[in-house]
Amino acid sequence: MAGVAGRLARRWCLGALSSPLQVARFPALQLHLCGPAMRGSQKDFENAMNQVKLLKKDPGNEVKLKLYALYKQATEGPCNVPKPGVLDFINKAKWDAWNALGSLPKETARHNYVDLVSSLSASSESSSQVTPAADRKQPGSDALVVTSQDGITSITLNRPDKKNALTTQMYHDIMLALEAASKDDSAITVLTGNGDYYCSGNDLTNFTDIPPGGVEEKARSGAVLLRGFVDCFIDFPKPLVAVVNGPAVGISVTILGLFDIVYATDRATFHTPFSHLGQSPEGCSSYTFPKIMGPSKATEMLVFGKKLTAREACAQGLVTEVFPDSTFQKEVWARLKAYSKLPPNAMRISKQVIRNREKEKLHAINAEESSTLQERWLSDECVNAVLSFLSKKAKL
Numbered sequence: 001m002a003g004v005a006g007r008l009a010r011r012w013c014l015g016a017l018s019s020p021l022q023v024a025r026f027p028a029l030q031l032h033l034c035g036p037a038m039r040g041s042q043k044d045f046e047n048a049m050n051q052v053k054l055l056k057k058d059p060g061n062e063v064k065l066k067l068y069a070l071y072k073q074a075t076e077g078p079c080n081v082p083k084p085g086v087l088d089f090i091n092k093a094k095w096d097a098w099n100a101l102g103s104l105p106k107e108t109a110r111h112n113y114v115d116l117v118s119s120l121s122a123s124s125e126s127s128s129q130v131t132p133a134a135d136r137k138q139p140g141s142d143a144l145v146v147t148s149q150d151g152i153t154s155i156t157l158n159r160p161d162k163k164n165a166l167t168t169q170m171y172h173d174i175m176l177a178l179e180a181a182s183k184d185d186s187a188i189t190v191l192t193g194n195g196d197y198y199c200s201g202n203d204l205t206n207f208t209d210i211p212p213g214g215v216e217e218k219a220r221s222g223a224v225l226l227r228g229f230v231d232c233f234i235d236f237p238k239p240l241v242a243v244v245n246g247p248a249v250g251i252s253v254t255i256l257g258l259f260d261i262v263y264a265t266d267r268a269t270f271h272t273p274f275s276h277l278g279q280s281p282e283g284c285s286s287y288t289f290p291k292i293m294g295p296s297k298a299t300e301m302l303v304f305g306k307k308l309t310a311r312e313a314c315a316q317g318l319v320t321e322v323f324p325d326s327t328f329q330k331e332v333w334a335r336l337k338a339y340s341k342l343p344p345n346a347m348r349i350s351k352q353v354i355r356n357r358e359k360e361k362l363h364a365i366n367a368e369e370s371s372t373l374q375e376r377w378l379s380d381e382c383v384n385a386v387l388s389f390l391s392k393k394a395k396l
């Protein structure tokens with residue numbers, strides 16, 4: 001955690017004080033740091049450091065310096081480094097801010113940091129209910145943010161500048177997050193995205209990291225990862241909800257057939273361009289899509305790559321309900337918050353009654369789809385499509 005804050009501090013203050021904070025959408029459930037009581041435990045401090053990553057607006061240089069100073073004071077104590085030269089403007093501003101805190105105790109600095117983040121979170125999204133971060137180990141990278149509050153664990157894809165494309169690390173982190181969520185005391189688990197996209201599917205640069213065993217080895221390990229990833233969704237024991245905050249592509253669409261509820265903004269689209277990419281369907285969609293929408297609609301999507309609007313996807317049963325984008329977050333989270341108060345064991349058992357009899361079949365389908373894809377990844381059609389995207393010649 002200290003590393004996260006350190007990276008943030010460096011990004012803000014060492015880079016350029018004038019550089020804008022990455023503008024990121026809040027997931028509707030946020031750290032609940034704006035309560036009347038001041039919070040300052042180590043856990044609150046770590047939660048606040050996570051929350052800073054999701055701030056929607058640039059708080060300005062003055063506030064960033066204050067955050068930096070409080071962070072340094074809370075983690076290292078009073079300023080203990082030599083004063084930078086007058087021409088070293090940025091470092092001098094940082095030093096001044098830290099030094100100004102004098103002998104403020106570490107604990108008070110931690111409290112003040114938490115309170116400052118709380119006020120920023122509250123003003124950044126006044127309409128949303130602000131909630132605490134997960135009482136859990138965070139994943140190994142900033143690209144996934146896990147929060148937990150009010151009986152809901154939210155897993156947020158947090159790579160908005162890359163449209164939340166899934167890196168290899170993210171597949172692993174999502175699997176870990178799902179495993180933790182299956183055991184935590186939340187009633188409902190949510191997958192959502194930060195920024196204008198829900199997810200642009202597999203990060204196509206994943207294909208460029210070729211191991212010593214060559215492309216065959218790459219395809220083999222990709223298929224193992226894909227199979228394990230999809231298995232986690234098949235086996236997930238609690239109600240699983242997709243909060244589709246924008247366009248969805250590829251694997252982020254196919255696995256929707258394994259979710260229990262799919263709420264979408266009316267801005268969302270659903271696109272599975274597998275033939276364009278020389279690939280074939282995964283996520284059990286070769287089974288779930290024909291079952292949900294009938295074989296011919298499924299073929300239009302999975303074979304011909306027809307992109308559906310949110311309303312079309314809803315009419316075809318892939319999406320549960322569509323909300324206007326302007327009220328999407330507010331309405332969806334209010335709904336989920338109400339559902340999360342239902343008896344958790346009853347919900348879990350009812351889900352299993354609905355889903356369990358298909359599980360074995362789904363695992364077999366997943367295995368088959370993964371091995372088909374393993375071959376597809378080695379095909380000229382796939383290699384050319386990926387190269388075309390990577391050389392910026394093609395987009396969907």
Ligand SMILES: CCCCCC/C=C/C(=O)SCCNC(=O)CCNC(=O)[C@H](O)C(C)(C)COP(=O)(O)OP(=O)(O)OC[C@H]1O[C@@H](n2cnc3c(N)ncnc32)[C@H](O)[C@@H]1OP(=O)(O)O
Pocket residue numbers: 161162163165166171200201202203204205222223225226249250251252273277279282389394395396
């Ligand atoms: C364990 C392995 C499992 C694999 C399972 C198999 C999975 C299959 C799939 O998911 S197939 C679907 C793959 N996805 C795509 O083909 C999408 C490719 N992206 C695009 O076509 C476009 O980027 C877009 C339509 C999603 C968005 O277009 P636009 O609004 O014009 O934005 P940009 O293209 O400028 O995107 C911004 C930035 O993000 C990068 N990016 C977006 N998507 C991906 C991606 N899937 N992989 C890698 N990079 C992506 C894009 O290159 C830009 O980067 P830049 O700013 O240029 O550095």
